[in-house]
Amino acid sequence: MIIVAPMTDATKTAWITGAGSGVGRATAVALGALGWRVVLSGRRADALAETARLARDAGGHPVELPLDVGADDPATAAAVVGGRLDALVLAAGLNHPDRAWADQGMAVFEAIVQTNLLGVVRVIDAALPALRSASGIVVVVSSIAGWRPSPGAGVAYSASKTALAPVVRTINDQEGASGVRATHLCPGDIDSDFLQQRPSVPDAAARAVMLSPGDVADAALYAITAPPHVRIDELVLSPLSQR
Numbered sequence: 342m343i344i345v346a347p348m349t350d351a352t353k354t355a356w357i358t359g360a361g362s363g364v365g366r367a368t369a370v371a372l373g374a375l376g377w378r379v380v381l382s383g384r385r386a387d388a389l390a391e392t393a394r395l396a397r398d399a400g401g402h403p404v405e406l407p408l409d410v411g412a413d414d415p416a417t418a419a420a421v422v423g424g425r426l427d428a429l430v431l432a433a434g435l436n437h438p439d440r441a442w443a444d445q446g447m448a449v450f451e452a453i454v455q456t457n458l459l460g461v462v463r464v465i466d467a468a469l470p471a472l473r474s475a476s477g478i479v480v481v482v483s484s485i486a487g488w489r490p491s492p493g494a495g496v497a498y499s500a501s502k503t504a505l506a507p508v509v510r511t512i513n514d515q516e517g518a519s520g521v522r523a524t525h526l527c528p529g530d531i532d533s534d535f536l537q538q539r540p541s542v543p544d545a546a547a548r549a550v551m552l553s554p555g556d557v558a559d560a561a562l563y564a565i566t567a568p569p570h571v572r573i574d575e576l577v578l579s580p581l582s583q584r
């Protein structure tokens with residue numbers, strides 16, 4: 342079900358993937374608190390509904406737009422988003438406990454690349470006309486594994502996230518003339534549902550010293566709310582405990 346919220350000329354619009362939890366949800370709520378219209382995409386409708394409730398309570402104007410970034414047509418979704426897009430936040434991501442050459446299966450490898458790399462590129466491609474119209478910003482939620490070697494992150498995850506750096510650089514090289522900027526956001530460990538995909542799920546003590554989704558949302562907002570002439574090419578943030 343698509344619930345269309347009222348939009349005024351004064352309302353800025355952000356389209357957020359992975360909006361049903363973690364960083365995507367925290368970013369949606371933070372932008373909601375600034376009064377933005379936030380278009381929420383992910384696969385689980387119930388999770389999007391909860392984010393919408395939180396964003397609305399914060400003062401935002403949420404629109405629930407279920408989307409599988411690896412499988413659905415992003416152009417159809419982009420039509421719902423509208424002709425002007427101020428920010429695109431790509432937080433949808435996937436990993437799997439089987440992540441070494443010794444145990445990874447090709448179906449899982451392909452699903453991770455489909456989500457983390459192709460899912461990002463497909464949504465950007467669909468959103469670019471609306472981003473150009475609003476001199477919008479793209480925040481690609483990558484990973485510290487996309488910034489430096491991180492063997493524990495896995496073969497497919499590391500390969501897919503590392504590939505996001507040139508995705509961001511080429512946007513900045515080729516789309517700057519249209520006012521479009523992009524940020525490669527590389528967080529270290531975050532206490533989110535994502536940890537359930539690790540071979541060994543961290544306990545409460547380990548989670549307590551990690552970044553929170555809100556910490557990462559704050560970094561996304563730093564890039565999004567920077568003046569139009571300021572481009573944050575890359576942001577790396579880690580919990581103090583990260584090795």
Ligand SMILES: NC(=O)c1ccc[n+]([C@@H]2O[C@H](COP(=O)([O-])OP(=O)(O)OC[C@H]3O[C@@H](n4cnc5c(N)ncnc54)[C@H](OP(=O)(O)O)[C@@H]3O)[C@@H](O)[C@H]2O)c1
Nearest residue numbers: 359362363364383384385409410433434484530531533535
């Ligand atoms: N947690 C960490 O330690 C960590 C560290 C560095 C980077 N990251 C990155 O941060 C981003 C956000 O992760 P998180 O920590 O906030 O974990 P999270 O709460 O698990 O969020 C991931 C989101 O991606 C969505 N998603 C997965 N596959 C999708 C698909 N095919 N189409 C649409 N949505 C999809 C999930 O929702 P549905 O299942 O409903 O689709 C989920 O809401 C990810 O890109 C992750 O790689 C995480």
